[in-house]
Amino acid sequence: MPRPTGRPRTAGVSPTGRGTREDILHAGARLFCTVGYGSTSTHALAEVAGVRQATLYHHFAGKHEVLLELLLGTVQPSLDAARALLARDEPAAARLWALAAGDVRLLSGGEDNLGALYLLPELDDERFAPFHARRRELEEAYAALVAQCVAEAADDPGATAAAGPDHLGRRTALVLGLVESVILQRRRAPATLDERTPALVADAVLAVVGVPVGRRGEAV
Amino acid sequence: MPRPTGRPRTAGVSPTGRGTREDILHAGARLFCTVGYGSTSTHALAEVAGVRQATLYHHFAGKHEVLLELLLGTVQPSLDAARALLARDEPAAARLWALAAGDVRLLSGGEDNLGALYLLPELDDERFAPFHARRRELEEAYAALVAQCVAEAADDPGATAAAGPDHLGRRTALVLGLVESVILQRRRAPATLDERTPALVADAVLAVVGVPVGRRGEAV
Numbered sequence: 001m002p003r004p005t006g007r008p009r010t011a012g013v014s015p016t017g018r019g020t021r022e023d024i025l026h027a028g029a030r031l032f033c034t035v036g037y038g039s040t041s042t043h044a045l046a047e048v049a050g051v052r053q054a055t056l057y058h059h060f061a062g063k064h065e066v067l068l069e070l071l072l073g074t075v076q077p078s079l080d081a082a083r084a085l086l087a088r089d090e091p092a093a094a095r096l097w098a099l100a101a102g103d104v105r106l107l108s109g110g111e112d113n114l115g116a117l118y119l120l121p122e123l124d125d126e127r128f129a130p131f132h133a134r135r136r137e138l139e140e141a142y143a144a145l146v147a148q149c150v151a152e153a154a155d156d157p158g159a160t161a162a163a164g165p166d167h168l169g170r171r172t173a174l175v176l177g178l179v180e181s182v183i184l185q186r187r188r189a190p191a192t193l194d195e196r197t198p199a200l201v202a203d204a205v206l207a208v209v210g211v212p213v214g215r216r217g218e219a220v
Numbered sequence: 221m222p223r224p225t226g227r228p229r230t231a232g233v234s235p236t237g238r239g240t241r242e243d244i245l246h247a248g249a250r251l252f253c254t255v256g257y258g259s260t261s262t263h264a265l266a267e268v269a270g271v272r273q274a275t276l277y278h279h280f281a282g283k284h285e286v287l288l289e290l291l292l293g294t295v296q297p298s299l300d301a302a303r304a305l306l307a308r309d310e311p312a313a314a315r316l317w318a319l320a321a322g323d324v325r326l327l328s329g330g331e332d333n334l335g336a337l338y339l340l341p342e343l344d345d346e347r348f349a350p351f352h353a354r355r356r357e358l359e360e361a362y363a364a365l366v367a368q369c370v371a372e373a374a375d376d377p378g379a380t381a382a383a384g385p386d387h388l389g390r391r392t393a394l395v396l397g398l399v400e401s402v403i404l405q406r407r408r409a410p411a412t413l414d415e416r417t418p419a420l421v422a423d424a425v426l427a428v429v430g431v432p433v434g435r436r437g438e439a440v
Contacts, residue, residue, distance in 0.1 A: 034341050038258025116339040119407050121254050135408075173405055173412050174424050180404045181397025187339050188355075192393050204394050208424045 014050075021059050024049040026111075028066035033112040037067060037120050064127050067117065071131040074114045078103040079134055082141035092148030093211045099145060100179050101202035103138075108182045108193045115183030142179075143172040149209050174208045234270075241279050244269040246331075248286035253332040257287060257340050284347050287337065291351040294334045298323040299354055302361035312368030313431045319365060320399050321422040323358075328402045328413045335403030362399075363392040369429050394428045 014023050027049035031040040042063050046056045060066050081102050085095040107115045117123075123131070147168050178201055186193055234243050247269035251260040262283050266273045280286050301322050305315040327335045337343075343351070367388050398421055406413055 036256075036258035036341050038256040038260075039342075040258075116341075118404065119336040119339050121256050121336075122259075139408075169412065170416075170420055173409070174398070174401075174421065176408075177401025177405050177421075178394070178398060178424075178428075181394075181401045184338065184400045184403070185393055185397050188359075188396070189393070192389065196390075200390055201394065201397075204398075204428045207427045207430075208398075210427075 029112040070114050075134045079138045092145050092152050096145040097202045100205040101198040103179050104182050104198040104201045113186045146172045175205050178205050249332040290334050295354045297326050299358045312365050312372050316365040317422045320425045321418040323399050324402050324418040324421045333406045366392045395425050398425050
């Protein structure tokens with residue numbers, strides 16, 4: 001997807017020092033989250049990025065490719081963390097906690113609420129398949145950790161976790177919902193998100209999975 | 221906002237029998253959730269509704285008014301329920317459970333995922349103030365019930381609920397996040413939502429608030 005970079009842009013060097021490609025991504029994030037994806041033209045995108053439209057098309061096939069790269073950035077770091085956590089042997093509850101906290105930190109960080117773009121109907125387009133594939137893999141990692149948590153808690157008298165594939169799928173949906181709810185919270189009341197939010201959401205994730213407080217342990 | 225109805229539309233009677241106004245709202249819901257709000261013109265709106273643009277403008281000042289009315293419909297029934305529940309004297313946990321379950325049912329019902337429109341940047345416009353005001357009132361009702369749950373559970377040894385205004389605000393944010401996460405779940409995996417979802421989310425809400433299982437009681 002991304003084309004080779006390197007050709008100097010028509011409008012000169014990047015005024016921010018981040019480079020042309022980053023300037024375009026930054027402009028896309030800002031415009032898609034304030035004006036709206038559907039209402040943003042490549043003309044506006046180029047203008048806010050401080051480049052000519054020809055330069056924009058040299059780096060991206062269109063605004064959809066800008067959006068795709070922004071979306072991938074909201075998943076890839078959590079996916080990398082998930083792969084690493086799945087390979088470790090700490091208790092599942094501690095690893096699920098770490099994954100959820102890191103994911104919340106990612107979704108609530110950055111200058112723009114990029115997770116809000118998940119709800120765009122435009123994402124049904126085939127061109128966003130790479131985003132959906134990575135997000136699915138991340139969901140599967142959550143599902144695996146939820147299943148391990150339930151298995152670990154099965155012999156604990158304080159556990160309220162229920163087994164069964166149906167229950168596991170539903171619990172995973174609640175976990176994903178809790179993590180991604182920071183996207184909605186950030187839209188509704190951004191001031192209520194702070195550095196304690198990731199830990200609080202991760203605690204809530206373990207409560208929803210049914211891990212008893214005493215078994216929640218420490219972050220990985 | 222809504223103008224007086226009654227003038228027969230240029231294109232004849234409503235083919236669906238729902239009436240012109242409802243046909244326009246229905247077309248708006250479908251287009252905003254599939255094509256996108258920013259990408260939907262009043263021309264397309266009128267065409268899908270089966271009316272002329274002049275007729276659309278007779279009923280609505282523009283597509284923003286169609287959106288506003290759709291958004292109000294995603295809050296008003298839950299707000300009515302919240303007001304009624306706040307006036308009752310059953311245990312707060314049971315009332316919070318009932319509010320959350322009903323809210324989830326509303327957000328996951330209907331033909332289109334209207335909650336997805338909550339994330340539109342266009343909603344920052346002053347013209348959507350009536351929606352934000354009602355949503356804030358609903359949030360305050362949740363906050364009041366969460367505070368009552370925590371107070372009721374304070375003398376229960378099994379309770380994990382913590383008091384203090386900061387904690388209450390954070391718990392309320394988690395509760396709202398859990399309820400509204402069905403919007404994200406519906407976008408991601410609509411097949412995973414079914415008639416059991418409202419009860420499961422409401423159970424998770426009580427878990428997050430820290431109401432011990434034994435005190436959760438029955439739905440109001």
